Structure formats: structure tokens, C-alpha cells
Amino acid sequence: MKRRIDPRTEQAVVRTVLWTLTALTVLILVYIIVFILRKGIPALSWEFLSKNPVDMGKAGGIFSTVVGTIALTAGAILIATPLGIGTAIYLTEYTWEGPVTRVIRFGAECLAGIPSIIFGLFGFILFVTKLGFGWSILSGSLTLAFMLLPTIIRTSEEAIKSVPPVYRTVSFSLGSTKWQTVTRVVLPSALPGIMTGVVLSVGRSIGETAAVIFTAGSALRLPTSLFSSSRTMSVHFYILAREGISMPNAYGTAAILIIAILGINILTYYLMNRFIRRYS
Amino acid sequence: MSGAAIEVRGFSQDFGGVRKIHALDLDVHRHEIFGIIGPARSGKSTFLCALNRLNDLVRGSRHEGSIAVDGSDIYAPDVDVVALRRKLGMVFATPVPLPRSIYENVAFGARRAGIHGRDRLDGLVRDSLEKGGLWEEVQDRLGTSALKLSGGQQQRLCVARILAVKPEFILLDEPTSGLDPISTMKIEESLRKLKKDYTIILVTNNTKQAARVADRTAFFLNGGLVEVGPTAKIFTAPDDKRTDDYLRGKFG
Numbered sequence: 001m002k003r004r005i006d007p008r009t010e011q012a013v014v015r016t017v018l019w020t021l022t023a024l025t026v027l028i029l030v031y032i033i034v035f036i037l038r039k040g041i042p043a044l045s046w047e048f049l050s051k052n053p054v055d056m057g058k059a060g061g062i063f064s065t066v067v068g069t070i071a072l073t074a075g076a077i078l079i080a081t082p083l084g085i086g087t088a089i090y091l092t093e094y095t096w097e098g099p100v101t102r103v104i105r106f107g108a109e110c111l112a113g114i115p116s117i118i119f120g121l122f123g124f125i126l127f128v129t130k131l132g133f134g135w136s137i138l139s140g141s142l143t144l145a146f147m148l149l150p151t152i153i154r155t156s157e158e159a160i161k162s163v164p165p166v167y168r169t170v171s172f173s174l175g176s177t178k179w180q181t182v183t184r185v186v187l188p189s190a191l192p193g194i195m196t197g198v199v200l201s202v203g204r205s206i207g208e209t210a211a212v213i214f215t216a217g218s219a220l221r222l223p224t225s226l227f228s229s230s231r232t233m234s235v236h237f238y239i240l241a242r243e244g245i246s247m248p249n250a251y252g253t254a255a256i257l258i259i260a261i262l263g264i265n266i267l268t269y270y271l272m273n274r275f276i277r278r279y280s
Numbered sequence: 281m282s283g284a285a286i287e288v289r290g291f292s293q294d295f296g297g298v299r300k301i302h303a304l305d306l307d308v309h310r311h312e313i314f315g316i317i318g319p320a321r322s323g324k325s326t327f328l329c330a331l332n333r334l335n336d337l338v339r340g341s342r343h344e345g346s347i348a349v350d351g352s353d354i355y356a357p358d359v360d361v362v363a364l365r366r367k368l369g370m371v372f373a374t375p376v377p378l379p380r381s382i383y384e385n386v387a388f389g390a391r392r393a394g395i396h397g398r399d400r401l402d403g404l405v406r407d408s409l410e411k412g413g414l415w416e417e418v419q420d421r422l423g424t425s426a427l428k429l430s431g432g433q434q435q436r437l438c439v440a441r442i443l444a445v446k447p448e449f450i451l452l453d454e455p456t457s458g459l460d461p462i463s464t465m466k467i468e469e470s471l472r473k474l475k476k477d478y479t480i481i482l483v484t485n486n487t488k489q490a491a492r493v494a495d496r497t498a499f500f501l502n503g504g505l506v507e508v509g510p511t512a513k514i515f516t517a518p519d520d521k522r523t524d525d526y527l528r529g530k531f532g
Contacts, residue, residue, distance in 0.1 A: 096339050170376050173334060174389035175366035175445055184392070189379060 033258060040255025043248045049256070053220050057236060058246045062253050064222040068137070068230030071223060072216055073205045075141025076148060081198055083145070084152030088194075091153075092160045093182055105157075112150035119147045120214035128215055135217030135229040143215045144208060148201040155200070159193025160186055192272050199268045203261050209234040233257050285310040285449070285479045286331065290345035293323075293330055295338055300326045302504045303345065313471060313480045315494025315511060317487050319531065323503035324483040325373075328451045331481070332368040333361050349449075366393060369442030373454040375434035377426035382418050385426045385437055389445035404444050412440030413470040432463025439470060450474065452482045456489065468493050487527055491515050499523045 054060030123143030217229035284307035
């Protein structure tokens with residue numbers, strides 16, 4: 001067969017195209033971040049972070065929404081992580097592959113494809129009205145947890161599956177019980193992968209708006225208990241921008257959101273690297 | 281205690297309906313190195329994994345017949361499998377250090393058995409590494425990753441790791457198949473020393489290795505025992521023609 005293109009030309013073309021695509025991706029990302037930060041940073045100050053919103057958010061800061069975001073996210077992660085990792089451990093370590101595991105996995109995948117606003121509606125009907133939790137941090141956390149569950153199950157499952165099977169055999173042959181094998185050998189090796197899923201979930205729940213606005217409400221007061229209604233930063237941003245209350249404060253909130261997510265990612269990266277070094 | 285350390289009677293093992301071992305009968309004596317030779321898929325490794333019930337972990341595994349260790353049936357319903365596996369330590373064909381430090385690899389089994397306290401563990405780790413013939417090479421870097429050791433060192437680490445669990449038996453599944461001659465020699469040397477404290481079963485693809493270290497040798501073929509006897513006899517005057525053919529390299 002005759003080659004129509006010189007391999008070196010082909011290589012050069014492919015390299016250029018791929019480089020351009022990569023550069024474009026990075027450029028878009030950087031543009032978004034810079035755009036938000038440039039618009040948002042002028043609004044930032046210590047007062048903006050530490051004062052509660054005044055006059056619907058026209059003035060004052062965003063303190064209560066920061067607290068609301070942290071509470072909701074922490075609640076969702078605390079509920080979804082044990083459930084998700086537990087399910088993943090069961091699916092991979094405590095049962096053979098079969099119809100049951102396939103149904104569970106299929107169910108989780110379907111759950112992952114449901115739009116978040118539907119989760120919001122479901123959470124509203126079940127937690128807010130039926131169970132009587134009202135618009136509250138509890139309702140919001142539970143709803144978010146259900147939304148995050150499929151991601152955590154899938155990423156944990158993949159991470160656990162990628163632990164070499166022979167580690168388990170060795171662990172058993174050294175007289176470990178199943179549970180010891182799971183906690184001492186499998187989970188430490190799978191942890192970086194599991195954490196990736198959890199961190200992704202943190203980011204998603206910080207940024208989630210639709211599922212939260214229906215279930216946690218949009219109260220501007222500082223939340224005092226699990227049953228307080230609370231506004232998260234993303235909901236605050238949505239309302240400020242949507243109702244034209246204050247664009248500078250909306251961008252300020254957005255900037256804090258982006259900085260928080262970047263910060264969480266960097267911190268996790270650092271911690272994971274330290275952990276991996278210990279276990280290899 | 282008298283009699284054989286391990287008595288196997290009419291033992292068969294199936295995986296998903298496929299029979300891997302047929303009606304095996306054999307005895308292993310205390311403080312001997314019992315060699316098992318035979319071509320690939322002759323059931324040598326399956327037999328080893330039946331002794332510490334690692335076969336239980338395989339889906340669709342089923343057995344018939346009995347295996348008694350120290351006179352008690354290891355497949356009896358009330359057997360503590362975890363304790364059984366501590367009693368029969370196993371070294372695999374490929375050295376598999378766990379992804380942690382040398383020290384933690386050796387201490388792993390002991391920790392799981394509930395041994396704690398820095399002093400006790402320190403002593404145990406040192407003792408085990410000495411018996412495994414690795415102490416001198418690693419004593420000043422116990423904290424480094426076990427994955428950084430050479431293949432031969434990793435395999436000796438695996439031996440030491442077993443010893444730290446205080447087993448009575450050591451099962452070795454082709455422990456030197458991936459190692460260079462010098463590493464192989466070092467492992468064989470430690471086996472000869474370990475014999476006085478442990479009963480050793482050595483599965484090997486290398487018939488010369490069995491000839492060098494085993495007291496008695498069994499020849500497996502297609503999941504069955506062809507013959508078993510003192511190593512010198514098996515290698516010089518076997519009863520069965522198939523043994524002779526295998527040792528002469530006519531098949532396998």
C-alpha cells in the first residue's frame with residue numbers, strides 16, 4: 001500500500017491539531033476564571049465575607065450563605081460518602097457478580113442521569129412536605145446526597161476494582177479476616193480514587209442550585225439548626241443576578257465560589273500526594 | 281502428636297464443575313521439605329491452596345474428601361479459617377509486597393493477629409527478617425517502600441512476612457520461578473535452615489530444585505498423584521514410567 005502522507009508531516013499535523021485543542025480548552029477555562037475573578041474581586045473584602053446580607057443582598061456580605069453552603073455540602077457528603085463507599089464495597093468485595101449487582105449498578109447509573117431539578121422536586125415532595133422537614137439544611141443535604149450517590153458509588157467501585165486482586169490473596173493468606181483485608185489493604189490502595197469521587201461531589205454540591213433551592217429554601221438568616229432554611233452561595237448568586245438585586249455582589253459571590261472550589265481541589269491534591277507516598 | 285502432619289485422603293477439588301484435583305491421597309511428615317513437581321496444570325498449586333483454604337475464595341469452588349492438619353479436618357464446619365491460614369503460611373510464585381514499608385509488610389500479619397506494641401513488633405520484624413535471610417540487607421532502611429526491593433529480596437521479604445505470623449507450615453508455590461540463580465540459591469539456603477522449625481511444602485517447576493532441597497518428592501500429573509517417595513528414589517529409580525519420562529524431559 002502506498003502512503004499518501006509523509007509520516008513526518010502527519011505527525012506534525014496531528015501534533016499541531018492536538019496542541020490547539022488542548023490550548024483552546026485551557027484558554028476557555030482560564031478565561032472563565034479570570035472573567036469571574038475580575039468582576040468579582042472588587043466586591044470582596046473582609047466585611048463581604050463576615051457580614052450577613054442586608055436588604056436582600058443589595059448591601060452587606062454573604063456570611064450566612066457561606067455557612068449555609070458549608071452546612072449543606074458537609075451534610076450531603078457525610079450522608080453520601082458512607083452510603084456510597086459501603087455500596088461499592090458490597091458490590092465488589094462481598095458479593096459475586098450477578099443479576100443483583102447488575103440491577104444495583106443499573107439503578108445507580110440511571111440515578112446519575114436524572115437532572116438535578118428533578119431531584120429538587122423529589123426532595124421537596126419527600127423531605128420538605130411528606131416527612132415534614134420543611135425547607136431546611138436537613139432536606140437539602142438529603143436531596144444532595146441522593147444526587148451525589150451514583151458518582152460516589154461508581155468512582156469508589158472503579159477504584160476498589162483497580163486494586164490488584166493478588167493483594168487480597170496475600171492479605172488472606174497472612175491470616176486477615178475479610179473486613180481486615182478490606183480496611184487495611186483494599187481501601188488504602190483505593191483511597192486516592194475514592195477521594196477523587198468525593199472531591200468531585202464536594203464541587204458539585206457547592207455549585208448545585210436547582211436541587212437546593214427547592215429543598216433548603218432561600219432564607220438569608222444565619223442558620224441555627226439542621227431544620228433552619230438556608231441559602232447557599234450558588235442560590236444567592238442566582239437570586240442576586242436573576243432579580244437584578246446587585247450584580248457586583250453576585251460576581252463577588254461567584255468569585256468566592258470559584259476560589260473555594262479551586263482551594264479544595266488543590267488541598268486534596270496535596271493531601272493525596274502525601275498519602276500515596278506513604279503507601280507505595 | 282504422632283502420625284503425619286498433613287493427611288490427605290481422597291481429596292478432589294472442582295472449580296465451576298471442572299475437576300482440578302482427583303482423589304488425592306498423601307501424607308506430609310513433620311519437619312520435612314516435601315517437594316511437589318509436575319507439569320503445568322497438574323494441580324500442584326490448587327493442592328497448596330486447598331491446604332490453607334485459599335481455594336474458598338474462588339467462585340464455584342467445591343471439594344470432596346478430607347485433609348487433616350495435625351489430626352483435625354480443616355474443612356470441618358467449625359474450623360477457624362483465619363487461624364488455619366496463620367498456621368499454614370504461603371509464599372506465592374510472584375513476590376507480592378503490599379504497597380507499604382518493609383517493616384509494615386513484615387508486621388502486617390502480626391498486627392492483624394492482634395500483636396501490638398513497638399517493642400514486640402520490632403523484635404518480631406527483626407527475628408523474621410533474620411530467619412528469612414534479609415535482615416542484613418535491609419536493617420538500615422526498614423522504613424522504605426518494600427516495592428523498591430529487588431525481586432529476590434522481595435521474595436525473601438515474603439518468606440519473612442510469613443514467619444512473623446508464627447506458622448507451623450510453610451507452603452511455597454514456585455517461589456523462585458522469577459528469580460536469578462543467586463537469589464534462588466539464597467532462598468533454598470533459608471529453606472534448609474527453616475526445616476528444623478517448620479514443615480515445608482515446596483511446589484516447583486524446577487525439578488532440579490526439588491532434587492536439591494526436598495526430603496521427599498511427589499509427582500503430580502493431570503490433577504492426580506503419580507507417585508511419592510524419598511527424593512533420591514524418585515529421581516534415580518522411580519516406580520512409574522511417567523515420572524521417569526517427565527524427569528527426562530520427555531513431556532511437560
